[in-house]
Amino acid sequence: MFEAIITLCLSLSDGPCRDHLLPGYEAQTQAACQVALSDNPPDLRVFTGLQAQGIATCQPMGETLSMTEVAPGVFVHVGRIEEPNASNRGDVSNMGFIIGETSVAVIDAGSARWIGEALWRAIRTRTDKPVSHAIVTHMHPDHALGVALFSEAGAAVVGHTGLPRALADRQANYLESLTSLIGAEALLGTRAPEVDIAVTDQLQIDLGARPLTMQAWPVAHTGNDLTVWDTETGTFFAGDLIFDRHLPALDGRLTGWRAVLRALQGLDIERVVPGHGAAALDWPLGSEPMARYLSVLEKDTRAAVEAGTRLGTAVEEIAQSERSLWQLFDAYNPRNATVAFTELEWE
Template identity: 50%
Template sequence: MFEAFVTMCLIAAAGSGAPQVSQTCREALLPGFSADTKTACEHALRPVARQPGHWTEKPPFCAPRPASTLAFSEAARGVFVHRGRVAEPDPENGGDVSNIAFIIGSRSIAVIDSGGARKLGEDIYLAIRERSSLPISHLILTHMHPDHVFGAEPLREAGATILGQANLPRALADRAESYRANYSRLIGEAGFLGSRVPVPDRAIAQEEVIDLGGRILELRAWPSSHTASDLTVLDRTSAILFAGDLLFDTHTPALDGSLRGWLSVLSQMKELGARQVVPGHGGPLLEWPQAAEPVERYLRVLESDTRKALDEGLALGPASEVIGRSEAGRWRLFDLYNPRNATAAYTELEWDP
């Protein structure tokens, strides 16, 4: 099997008055042109390759399909899950720090989250093609954070409709520049090459059902909790719930929405009928609802510690140093995320009666 590729390069100015020079290049996959032979691939690619000014480097070309570099395990029949590293994004992991999944029906395939860089989206596509030639019909983004969305573009190019919670389009648009700058800094410009903030095609305000062909997915939008843009996916066939970052395992939870809202949402999620769950980080497959217990405990500690600090009249700075500290030995990346969570909890609860 053959796929289309294009050479993407990082362009930077050499100095004042000097011409621009290419510093870093890589061959990027262009989904949508696969064929059994190189000739057929080139024929499909011809109209795009001839567009003047469409490519800044040499025209796209066809080559044998490579293997994916992402490992996916089969969590249930037709359900494949990749466990991202429990780490901060950096050049070594290339933004592969969140869980990714895809589900194969009899007619099409849905992907849940896309990783933190275009290269990861390309590898998701290749991992799918190692298992099925069915159309990739949907990419479901569980929330706005960059480690879950920056790999979306290759899947869109493969034909996927991008879905997200109703607040997702505005949340991504408002943060596009800061997300690009920060994530490029974290994983390096070379690793970030070709990555874009996605524009969702359709927003889910409450609930929606997707039929992949004998495989029904239930999508549900939630009020502000982990973020203001959280969405879950329940596969009825396997009874696996894809929770995004509404659930963390091993990795310290990250509060970017509402503490009280998150506790309420976790309680409601237990009524969805799932038996197992894929968290946004860690796992990747846990028993449900037991897997909610550590996150609920952590959030309740945040709440009780914050109320105690407020009752004692502690200012935000000193309070953020003590809130949640009893949880330090239970989570990785604690010293990075807990101070942010303490600040968010303090800010949310300080005006409570």
């Protein structure tokens, strides 16, 4: 298969540069791809600030994400359990897509445009049905920043009603941080998506005999968590409301997250796709490690608050019994303890 590519640079004089996928021009032959480009030239205005090195050309299909089919028509890419760095180029979270009879829905698309491009290719190797919806489970860059490519391809971007403001407030900081972590070249072309459909409670969409139910949750992992339930297979995309092996990261309210987790545990679902870790978890068994950690985090934090322990000391003590049970513990537990302490101190 051939696809349309254009090389874009931050500066034509000294780069960095990266080949960018132009979605929607895929064809079985290079000639057919070139005809599509000629008939419908791409709108490059979405790449504000980048300079084109030459014109769009058709090339063999590039890098494609690995996918696991966790249920019929439900595919998941498993990101690395690592902090973003130059080696992993930001591929550190789970994402996926669901194929219906008439269209496809994407759920999250990683932290950079190149990941969204590789996810697009993974879809195109399995179906030529249009991607009608791109669903963002929450504001964090490792889930949200690769989604804009699907908007360019005509998908409606769906998110929690609180997502647009959260992304607007944080996009600049996210992009600055990721540039230092994964490098400017890997991040070229990346921008926050614009939300077309904001979910305040529940929303159902149909991919063609494939209904998906989206649920907006109260403040938990973040203030804009959204889940996706494929009732056809009982598969539930939880975003970062559920972590596996990767220590949970608290950026909302601890008590709210525990309440939401209890609600999730009561749902009649077959499997959950966590935001990090395994491609899918049996349910509710897969929730037990996280429920235990959040319980310990709350118990230890309350004990520190009641004992009058100073925050700096408490952060070094809270939830230390969980250290050996999670990856990235030292990167996230101090942050979790700080957020939890601040919340419970003022209850």
